[in-house]
Amino acid sequence: MAGATATATAGALAGCLGASTADEGQDPNTGRETTATPDPGSLASYGVPQTVCEEEIRSNPGIPAVVDPAFAADWSGIGAGTYGPLDAETPVVGIERAGVTRAYPVSVLTRHEVVNDTLGGPLLVTYCPLCDSGLVAERRVNGEPTTFHVTGLL
Numbered sequence: 547m548a549g550a551t552a553t554a555t556a557g558a559l560a561g562c563l564g565a566s567t568a569d570e571g572q573d574p575n576t577g578r579e580t581t582a583t584p585d586p587g588s589l590a591s592y593g594v595p596q597t598v599c600e601e602e603i604r605s606n607p608g609i610p611a612v613v614d615p616a617f618a619a620d621w622s623g624i625g626a627g628t629y630g631p632l633d634a635e636t637p638v639v640g641i642e643r644a645g646v647t648r649a650y651p652v653s654v655l656t657r658h659e660v661v662n663d664t665l666g667g668p669l670l671v672t673y674c675p676l677c678d679s680g681l682v683a684e685r686r687v688n689g690e691p692t693t694f695h696v697t698g699l700l
Contacts (some may be wrong), residue, residue: 609696611660617648629653639671639680655680659696670694 630636630653638649643666650661655673662685663669670685672694685692 609657609659609698611662611693611695612654612658613662613693615650615661615663629657639673639682641665641669641671641682643669650680652680660694662693668692 629651632651632653637652639652639655640647640649642648646665648663648665650671650673652673655661655671656675659673659675661671663671668685668691670683671680672683673680685694
């Protein structure tokens with residue numbers, strides 16, 4: 547496991563240290579010719595990096611992820627406030643696990659984009675306001691519960 551982590555870390559850092567991502571066969575940082583030619587159908591052939599630097603992942607676009615969501619039995623006592631009215635017509639991203647349901651209002655997701663929750667295990671709820679789509683997944687990486695944040699990178 548430690549060897550795999552070290553290999554993955556070294557691979558991830560390769561993009562920061564000058565690994566080639568250009569399709570001209572040159573390292574974009576050093577200008578030296580590389581021996582690897584990207585597959586014409588790969589993202590590298592379009593100049594898209596195959597790795598991302600850790601500092602890019604940790605960028606802060608000013609969008610705070612929700613790391614400890616609060617829930618109530620109903621929304622009747624919540625007024626217009628910051629997130630608008632919460633009523634039976636409010637669009638939500640919903641999930642049901644083992645008979646327990648939760649609703650994440652789109653008005654909240656639009657402002658935060660990422661919710662780290664626990665419902666039958668670590669749960670990740672994401673929302674993209676640009677394409678109006680939500681996703682619910684288990685928030686584990688290599689079997690470990692992980693806290694996700696917003697990078698601002700599309």
